[in-house]
Amino acid sequence: MSEQSPLDLAEGDPFGPHNLPYGVFSTADDPGRRRVGVRIGDHVLDAGAAAHTLGSPYAALLARPSLNPLLAAGRTAWRDVRRAITAWVTVPGHRADMEPLLHPLDAVTLHLPYEVADYVDFYASEHHATNVGRIFRPDGDALTPNWKHLPIGYHGRSGTVVVSGTDVVRPSGQRKAPADAAPVFGPSVKLDIEAEVGFVVGTPSRMGTPVALGDFGDHVFGLSLLNDWSARDIQAWEYVPLGPFLGKSFATSVSAWVTPLEALDAARTDPPARDRELLPYLDDSAEDEKGGFDLRISVAVNGHVIAEPPFATMYWTAAQQLAHMTVNGASLRTGDLYGSGTVSGPEVGQRGSLLELTWNGRDALELPEGKRTFLEDGDVVTMTAWAPGPDGVRVGLGEVSGRIVPSA
């Protein structure tokens, strides 16, 4: 064994064999051929080629240009494939076969790893919802009366979900300050981020049949970081009475790497105590599996960390969101994506949006290159995260990054 092997990882590498997130990549010498890849350290294993080399029956799921066939294969297949890949990258006898199939991460192009079916965005952080309520409805209750009874959500635009690294064009639209007589049109002057976690559905469900809380793991394959870019000025003018539309629909960025839920067993945690009794379909107090995930998110603008939102503080869990989303009989499709909602903790430095961090522009952030209230053209926003893994090792989540380019 060579000491130079890409499979010789530093101790505690957050992308070690305990993690193994999935993505889709292509290489410069064959840019049209997209392939499923598995991240190991700073390399990408060509998973389909590995399966072929080893005569694995999973080649049919992995030698594909998208994760969709694997997502659709269901939980037993997810577990079996993960077990197989773990062996491919850890059993010494496979090294000579695997090493030629490992591509340095910085030498590949990463693509949107699955075809997004429906995209739903929730609003599950009590701290975030409270902050937003105080900013936008200062004379009313911060939380609407329904907030503690159901996980509020709405559908977003799946056609503009883009992979990390995609530039985001500053959106134009209507905005109207309360004192103005009529709206004006122009590039958004309050372009913001929302630090979220996105859950990816693998197994579909039948129309008319709700998915119970306990069936979360049968349907959801994994998660990734998600940045729900938001134009606050467009949103404020348009959103009553039917909700956000153009203030959100111009772009939503997701990480190129989907972390399977199985890699996050050690990160399971109990959600905050509920202070309202929940209807049975949402009551997770008797569930075997803890509903929360202890993910530590970090948000940086131009490399400077501005917030560290703790996902463990989310009031509503992903399992509750799935149960709610389907309780009316709405079906799930492979590739459905749902965002947690902005992750904000109780502390100022834990807020997942500039709206909250600057209190709608009142309190500018000091960055090395100057003050920031909302995003300026050229700004690069990068979110990273980790979770506790087995034996004290961290599980790294793939980053989600995007640069703001001027309005066309």
Next chain:
Amino acid sequence: MSEQSPLDLAEGDPFGPHNLPYGVFSTADDPGRRRVGVRIGDHVLDAGAAAHTLGSPYAALLARPSLNPLLAAGRTAWRDVRRAITAWVTVPGHRADMEPLLHPLDAVTLHLPYEVADYVDFYASEHHATNVGRIFRPDGDALTPNWKHLPIGYHGRSGTVVVSGTDVVRPSGQRKAPADAAPVFGPSVKLDIEAEVGFVVGTPSRMGTPVALGDFGDHVFGLSLLNDWSARDIQAWEYVPLGPFLGKSFATSVSAWVTPLEALDAARTDPPARDRELLPYLDDSAEDEKGGFDLRISVAVNGHVIAEPPFATMYWTAAQQLAHMTVNGASLRTGDLYGSGTVSGPEVGQRGSLLELTWNGRDALELPEGKRTFLEDGDVVTMTAWAPGPDGVRVGLGEVSGRIVPSA
């Protein structure tokens, strides 16, 4: 020529060669083979087989299990294919070839004719929005301040768009009367309809590039009737602050037939006078093409007509909706579907929802089988429509129908 030919239509048949809507069908002897069909009278022409028989270059677009390839082919192709099919069903020399390829409508199964990408629903009838505002916000202004400045819309669930004829399971969910201390869970007791027109996008657009008003016809292929089923009790409790979600996402029914815009040239009409100056991207006062469509809709419950909503009264046009939907740079995909919003005219008998027709249940409708406020299990709702065509002939729109079945 036989007098029994399915191509010998009665004079004024609303599905004559001036119409030619597209759908997707299969036959009982080969149920797995979905094919593009064109409706002519009470028959369906197997369009791909016709193209093959006649050696047409359009076989590649028509011998397909979905309309998506035709939708993606663009406006010139739409025009050329329509011209070709018109000749196939009208030139006497083709009769012998075409007659074996015509299937009686009642002998085929009709399918969802295209893969729905994103689904957006608008709120474009001033009469509807005013009625809803009066019902839900009796103490405020009926129209929100933004209503006359932009076509309000939101994203819906594309995965639960179903073809006419699909049963609709009554959704369950949370509802809370204002006087109740906490929400209760159960089957919706205010299940409603919304009579709408759905526009189907063919040609995609690039992210970051808005689609101008005048480019409507380059992107939108056609339209069909759409029933946006709505659970008013679920909606009322959930929709503040992020808009409708489970009150709508359980099912949206569309007609099996997509009428190409070209068939509706004679139905073009001017929209109502605007009483606010519009921002340039929405100002259609100088457009060459009239933005409205004179579609006469009829809504029946169990065969009894309850409303005749006039689409010509819609305040916002489909071209304005498309321009608005993309002005922030959001891209279009082939198969995007957007609903007009409920069509309601100024008269009581022209209202496109039971919410309005019964004033939220206050004034029951008298049907032959009894009073109705909202829908009961077993009710069948059917929407039909026609438009003025060339030379005084009507253009029929394919019906959209659905039956309510009890909650699971």
